[in-house]
Amino acid sequence: MLSVRRAAALDARDIAELLNEVIAIGGTTAMTDAVGPVDVQAWMQSDPRAIWHVAEDDAGQILGVQWIDPHPEHGGSVGQISTFARSGKTGLGIGSKLFEATKQAARMAGxxxxxxxxxxxxxxxxxxxxxRGFEDWGRIDGYVMRNGQTVTKQLKRYDL
Incomplete structure (x- = not known):
């Protein structure tokens, strides 16, 4: 069974492991450098309005992580979202359950x-x-990732 809960500092090692798996595979994230638990903890604590959730199985293995924090350019009323699922575990409802928790928490956070x-x-x-109901609202052409690769980013928004 899959459960979703707020992430805590003690989850940082497992979240970093999941992120590093996705980064190593490549092709789906703009992240290119491996991260460690200290990095994850710093992100989690970077803003008091940051909201982190994890999805885990019955054994406590983290299968997905999702977070929002205030968008650096659009102000505090806009949450910037990131979603990651463990490789090979997509299609199990991880993203759906994470977004339901994040959406509710985001509304409560204003x-x-x-x-x-x-x-x-x-x-x-x-x-x-x-x-999930996100709608296209823009693009970022020529986004240069840390490894020098250039990609296009599609911008989508979800009105709360």
């Missing part, structure tokens, strides 16, 4: 809308956000 930036070549990510 966010007006949620922004998602998805690599245009990430078909799974585009489908995921579209199926």
């Amino acid at each position: 966010y007006a809308w949620i922004n998602a930036e998805i690599r245009a070549d990430n078909a799974g990510g585009l489908i995921y956000y579209q199926s």
